[in-house]
Amino acid sequence: MGVAKGASPTSGSHPLERRERKSKGEGEGKGCTGERRRGSPVTSGPDGRLARAEAGAGASGSEEWKRGQARGWAEDGETGKNYTRSFPGIRARISRGGASGPITAAMSTMCSGGGRRMPHVLTVAGSDSGAGAGIQADIKACGALGAYCSSVVTAVTAQNTVGVQGVHPIPEEFVEEQLRSVLEDMGVDVVKTGMLPSVGVVKVLCQSLKKFPVRALVVDPVMVSTSGDVLAESSTLSGYRDELFAMADIVTPNVKEASALLGGVPLRTVADMYSAAKSIHNLGPKNVLVKGGDLPGSSDAIDIFFDGKKYHELLGSRVKTRNTHGTGCTLASCIAAELAKGLPMLRAVQNAKTFVQYALDYSKDIIIGNGPQGPLDHLFSLETHSCNARARSFNASDLFLYAVTDSTMNRKWNRSIVAAVKASIEGGATIIQLREKEAETCEFVEAATACIQICRSSGVPLLINDRIDVALACDADGVHVGQSDMPARIARKILGPGKIIGVSCKTPAQAEQAWADGADYIGCGGVFPTATKQNNTTVGLDGLKSVCLASKLPVVAIGGIGVVNARSVMEIGAPNLKGVAVVSALFDRECILTEARKLRSVLTDSISENCR
Ligand SMILES: Cc1ncc(COP(=O)(O)OP(=O)(O)O)c(N)n1
Numbered sequence: 267m268g269v270a271k272g273a274s275p276t277s278g279s280h281p282l283e284r285r286e287r288k289s290k291g292e293g294e295g296k297g298c299t300g301e302r303r304r305g306s307p308v309t310s311g312p313d314g315r316l317a318r319a320e321a322g323a324g325a326s327g328s329e330e331w332k333r334g335q336a337r338g339w340a341e342d343g344e345t346g347k348n349y350t351r352s353f354p355g356i357r358a359r360i361s362r363g364g365a366s367g368p369i370t371a372a373m374s375t376m377c378s379g380g381g382r383r384m385p386h387v388l389t390v391a392g393s394d395s396g397a398g399a400g401i402q403a404d405i406k407a408c409g410a411l412g413a414y415c416s417s418v419v420t421a422v423t424a425q426n427t428v429g430v431q432g433v434h435p436i437p438e439e440f441v442e443e444q445l446r447s448v449l450e451d452m453g454v455d456v457v458k459t460g461m462l463p464s465v466g467v468v469k470v471l472c473q474s475l476k477k478f479p480v481r482a483l484v485v486d487p488v489m490v491s492t493s494g495d496v497l498a499e500s501s502t503l504s505g506y507r508d509e510l511f512a513m514a515d516i517v518t519p520n521v522k523e524a525s526a527l528l529g530g531v532p533l534r535t536v537a538d539m540y541s542a543a544k545s546i547h548n549l550g551p552k553n554v555l556v557k558g559g560d561l562p563g564s565s566d567a568i569d570i571f572f573d574g575k576k577y578h579e580l581l582g583s584r585v586k587t588r589n590t591h592g593t594g595c596t597l598a599s600c601i602a603a604e605l606a607k608g609l610p611m612l613r614a615v616q617n618a619k620t621f622v623q624y625a626l627d628y629s630k631d632i633i634i635g636n637g638p639q640g641p642l643d644h645l646f647s648l649e650t651h652s653c654n655a656r657a658r659s660f661n662a663s664d665l666f667l668y669a670v671t672d673s674t675m676n677r678k679w680n681r682s683i684v685a686a687v688k689a690s691i692e693g694g695a696t697i698i699q700l701r702e703k704e705a706e707t708c709e710f711v712e713a714a715t716a717c718i719q720i721c722r723s724s725g726v727p728l729l730i731n732d733r734i735d736v737a738l739a740c741d742a743d744g745v746h747v748g749q750s751d752m753p754a755r756i757a758r759k760i761l762g763p764g765k766i767i768g769v770s771c772k773t774p775a776q777a778e779q780a781w782a783d784g785a786d787y788i789g790c791g792g793v794f795p796t797a798t799k800q801n802n803t804t805v806g807l808d809g810l811k812s813v814c815l816a817s818k819l820p821v822v823a824i825g826g827i828g829v830v831n832a833r834s835v836m837e838i839g840a841p842n843l844k845g846v847a848v849v850s851a852l853f854d855r856e857c858i859l860t861e862a863r864k865l866r867s868v869l870t871d872s873i874s875e876n877c878r
């Protein structure tokens with residue numbers, strides 16, 4: 267068999283298995299609260315199991331599956347509303363499953379009445395004895411992001427930091443039984459797949475998902491471990507291509523997997539990743555994320571996200587560490603967790619990437635095992651002062667091209683804030699700050715609310731300068747505060763852990779304080795003299811460098827920066843300098859879009875030069 271080193275099938279008639287089956291037939295199950303109760307909708311004859319089975323029967327064709335899925339998304343996914351506040355998807359699914367059945371209705375009440383439903387991810391994957399990848403990574407990653415994670419084990423592997431010593435696939439019928447147990451009872455929101463060792467397991471999964479539809483399916487097409495060991499029969503590829511991908515909301519191959527899925531086409535450049543994303547999209551998934559972490563010769567972690575219409579280049583910085591085992595599983599699980607919480611797809615992917623970046627960074631020095639590939643510490647947030655929710659909402663690579671608006675300039679060029687924001691995003695700005703010093707509160711809130719719509723639809727965060735009240739009023743992604751504004755510590759208390767907070771710092775001491783106060787990034791400047799901000803002392807490139815070196819937070823440089831000098835800023839050689847923030851270089855120009863494109867290309871060139 268192509269899969270296993272020393273694999274041997276598990277017996278399908280283990281005595282324990284028979285005992286479990288018998289107890290099911292006895293007609294008693296556990297209620298949502300865990301107590302024994304009669305007439306369980308899950309396990310006893312004409313009740314919930316039947317009702318669910320009917321749901322499955324009604325939704326068994328792939329068209330029906332798609333419709334069910336589409337409904338689920340329209341109801342909650344695409345709104346971006348926090349799924350933990352209400353659970354329309356779950357209620358809808360339960361009623362879809364058999365609104366006419368009294369026990370189903372009772373079950374719905376039991377599950378929602380007075381209790382707290384958790385976002386729920388089911389991982390269908392292999393067990394990694396070393397716990398860096400597979401089921402174990404998935405459970406930890408989901409837990410770290412606040413989602414419950416149940417697990418269907420498809421194979422048991424013996425592995426460690428050296429590699430995979432053995433694979434023991436679970437019989438397909440028993441994979442199916444596990445799927446049924448979880449899906450019919452536990453209110454799964456999102457299914458995430460990892461190691462699917464055979465095409466038979468892929469088929470069983472597809473059938474189960476048709477019977478028990480969920481809100482989203484995340485497919486991580488695991489085929490070969492990072493140590494080079496084969497984890498799936500080659501025929502699994504056809505299972506992915508023929509059936510599973512058509513049901514997937516997102517597929518997340520790395521370049522090797524993308525190449526294998528496309529019949530071995532070589533992927534050597536970012537341009538190749540773009541075309542691979544498109545070709546894989548043609549196989550049926552709604553979204554594709556081609557991960558560039560193992561792109562030969564690439565010095566950055568660039569991933570390409572494609573939703574069928576638009577591409578997004580997601581930048582990450584490469585962390586120098588041996589502890590990378592399980593990053594693929596972790597990323598896919600984080601996407602699943604964020605989707606289960608109700609985030610829209612692009613935001614879920616961005617947050618997942620941020621989480622992995624943080625986990626890599628926090629885990630870079632840990633020593634577990636003697637082999638070349640150590641695990642991540644998924645639960646890093648339990649050990650640090652930082653709240654994990656913050657890691658969720660902020661991606662340091664967003665600081666790359668930071669557009670800061672200016673009302674005086676907009677007036678001078680006779681354009682609205684909204685038009686200015688649109689043009690800068692089109693030109694490649696990666697984060698926006700509304701810095702409207704003279705605006706009336708009412709018009710500021712109105713403009714900010716309109717800008718939020720534009721930014722959300724482009725996946726670009728929007729921050730408000732100084733005005734925490736305005737940020738709250740328009741549900742902005744965060745604020746930027748100066749040394750004489752609301753202290754970051756208090757802003758954090760007011761805004762909570764999920765919002766982004768940036769602080770202006772000119773000195774290492776201020777940088778240290780910003781970190782202690784719970785900020786997410788630092789704006790350092792003015793780097794060069796500027797007419798945009800009066801009486802602002804200039805720190806120069808040396809001052810910027812010393813703040814970067816002292817800062818535990820990512821830094822964006824500001825002040826007098828434009829196309830002619832952006833490269834000199836990026837070349838100071840500080841790994842936590844993530845980009846430049848500009849006002850006049852964009853907004854005091856005739857064509858914002860053209861200037862943003864020019865600046866973005868200078869920045870992109872400067873980072874790729876630096877990495878050569
Ligand atoms: C990204 C970024 N960095 C620094 C500043 C300056 O903010 P602040 O010190 O609050 O000064 P004003 O912008 O209020 O004049 C910024 N806005 N953005």
Ligand SMILES: Cc1ncsc1CCOP(=O)(O)O
Pocket residue numbers: 791792793795796797798799802824825826827847848849850851
């Ligand atoms: C807000 C701010 N903070 C420090 S310098 C500066 C102004 C930056 O504007 P410009 O990019 O036009 O120099």
